[in-house]
Amino acid sequence: MEQIQQLERSIMTGDLEAVEELVGQLESDPDLGMVYDSASLLMEVGLVPQADRLYEALIIQMPDAGQLKIDRAEAFMALGREDEALLLLSDIRPDEEEYVQSLVLLADYYQTIGMAEVALSKITEAESLAPExxxxxxxxxxxxxxxxxxxxxxxxxxxxxxxxxxEMAGLAIEARIAEAFSAGAAYEEALPHYEALIQKGDVMPDTLFGAAYSHYQSGLPQQALTYLDELLEMDPDYFSAYMLAGQASLMLEENDRALEYFTEGIRRDEYDKELQLAAGKVSLKLSLPDEAAAHFAEALALDPEYTEARISLASLYEQQGAFGELLDLLEASPEEQLEIPLLAAFKAYAEEDAERFGEAYASYTQAYTGMKEDPEFLGRFASFLLEEGRREEAVRIVRQLTALDPGQSEWTSFLEDQEEEEA
Structure with a gap:
C-alpha cells in the first residue's frame, strides 16, 4: 500500500522519473490487488503506457481474467493499438461475466471509426443480455x-x-432529452425539458441557447429573446446567439432591433459572412441601401464564392440601375456562379446598358432556360431582341409572355399588330 501512496505523490508532483521507477517495481510485486489499483490510477491520470505495462504483468499472472482483458483493451485503444485491443476483446466468451462489458467497449470503438451500424448491433446485443x-x-x-x-x-x-x-457519464439526462428532441426538430417536445433544466439552475450558455432555439422554432420569438438576452449578458462572445436573436426580432417585425443584434455580432466577429448578409438584408428593409451594399460587399470579401451575397448585391445594383457596378461585380464572380439564371440575366441587362450587344445576347440566351417563367425577364428579352432586329425570336418570346400574363396589354397589342402584318 505504501507503494501506491508513493505513486500518487509522484504523480501529483509531476516526478515522472519516480513514476517510472515505481512502475518497474510494481511489475514484479506479488500484491496483485495493489498492482491493479496502481494501473487504474495511472489510466485515470492519462499515463496509459505505464498502466499498460502493469496490465501486461497482471495478465501474465492471470491470463483468464476477463476484466484484465477489458482494461488492457481500453489501454490499447488509447494507445492507438486497436488491432491488439480487438484481439483481446474477441477472446472474451459469451458465457463470461465480462462479455457485456466487452460489447459496450466494442460499440464505442466502432462508433469512433464511423461504423455506426456495427456499433449499434454490439450495444443492442449487450442490451438483450442486460436490459436493466x-x-x-x-x-x-x-x-x-x-x-x-x-x-x-x-x-x-x-x-x-x-x-x-x-446523470450519466457527467451528462444530465434532462439535457440529453432536450437535445434529442431539438435535434430531431421536435421543438415543442423539447421545450418543457429545457424549462426544467433552467428551473433546476442549469443556466449555462448552451442550455440557454438550446431553449431559445426551440422557442424560436416553435414560433415563440419573444421567449427566445428573453433567453438570448440572458445568454449574451453572461457570454457576449457566444456568436451564434446574435444571428438567432436577429432572426427572432425579424419574426416580431422589429427590424431595427434585428439590425442591432446583427451589427453587434459583426462587431464581435467581423469574419461572420452570414451576419454580414443578414445585416444587409435587414438594412434593405429599413431603406438603407448604402449600408446594405456595404454588408453584402463585405460578405463577398470574406468569401468570394458566397453565392447568396453576390445575388443580393447584384439585385440591389439592378434595382438602383447601377449597371456599371453590376457588370464589375458579375465579371469578377466565379464562372460557375454565372450559370445561375438570375445572375446571367443581370449580366445581360448590364451588358445591354454598356452596349455590348453580342455579349448581352449570349447572356440573355444563357439565362432563358431558367427564367422562361419570369414575365419581367421575358419582357426585357423581347425588347432587346426587337432592338437587335431579331423580330422572329422576339415574337416567340412575346407569345410565351402573354401566355403567362395575359394582362400585358402592350405585348398583346404587339402580337395583334404582328398577326395583321402577317395576314
Whole structure:
C-alpha cells in the first residue's frame, strides 16, 4: 500500500522519473490487488503506457481474467493499438461475466471509426443480455443520438429518467432529452425539458441557447429573446446567439432591433459572412441601401464564392440601375456562379446598358432556360431582341409572355399588330 501512496505523490508532483521507477517495481510485486489499483490510477491520470505495462504483468499472472482483458483493451485503444485491443476483446466468451462489458467497449470503438451500424448491433446485443443496466441504455441512446435517430434516442433517455437516472457519464439526462428532441426538430417536445433544466439552475450558455432555439422554432420569438438576452449578458462572445436573436426580432417585425443584434455580432466577429448578409438584408428593409451594399460587399470579401451575397448585391445594383457596378461585380464572380439564371440575366441587362450587344445576347440566351417563367425577364428579352432586329425570336418570346400574363396589354397589342402584318 505504501507503494501506491508513493505513486500518487509522484504523480501529483509531476516526478515522472519516480513514476517510472515505481512502475518497474510494481511489475514484479506479488500484491496483485495493489498492482491493479496502481494501473487504474495511472489510466485515470492519462499515463496509459505505464498502466499498460502493469496490465501486461497482471495478465501474465492471470491470463483468464476477463476484466484484465477489458482494461488492457481500453489501454490499447488509447494507445492507438486497436488491432491488439480487438484481439483481446474477441477472446472474451459469451458465457463470461465480462462479455457485456466487452460489447459496450466494442460499440464505442466502432462508433469512433464511423461504423455506426456495427456499433449499434454490439450495444443492442449487450442490451438483450442486460436490459436493466442503465449504462447500456445510455450508451445505446448516445449511439442513436450520434446516428441521427433522434426520436429513438429520446425514448431511451426518457426511460432512464423514468427509472430515476438523473446523470450519466457527467451528462444530465434532462439535457440529453432536450437535445434529442431539438435535434430531431421536435421543438415543442423539447421545450418543457429545457424549462426544467433552467428551473433546476442549469443556466449555462448552451442550455440557454438550446431553449431559445426551440422557442424560436416553435414560433415563440419573444421567449427566445428573453433567453438570448440572458445568454449574451453572461457570454457576449457566444456568436451564434446574435444571428438567432436577429432572426427572432425579424419574426416580431422589429427590424431595427434585428439590425442591432446583427451589427453587434459583426462587431464581435467581423469574419461572420452570414451576419454580414443578414445585416444587409435587414438594412434593405429599413431603406438603407448604402449600408446594405456595404454588408453584402463585405460578405463577398470574406468569401468570394458566397453565392447568396453576390445575388443580393447584384439585385440591389439592378434595382438602383447601377449597371456599371453590376457588370464589375458579375465579371469578377466565379464562372460557375454565372450559370445561375438570375445572375446571367443581370449580366445581360448590364451588358445591354454598356452596349455590348453580342455579349448581352449570349447572356440573355444563357439565362432563358431558367427564367422562361419570369414575365419581367421575358419582357426585357423581347425588347432587346426587337432592338437587335431579331423580330422572329422576339415574337416567340412575346407569345410565351402573354401566355403567362395575359394582362400585358402592350405585348398583346404587339402580337395583334404582328398577326395583321402577317395576314
Amino acid at each position: 443496466q442503465p449504462v447500456i441504455l445510455f450508451a445505446k441512446a448516445e449511439l442513436l443520438l450520434g446516428s441521427g435517430r433522434y426520436a429513438e434516442a429520446a425514448r431511451l433517455y426518457l426511460l432512464l429518467q423514468e427509472r430515476g437516472v438523473e
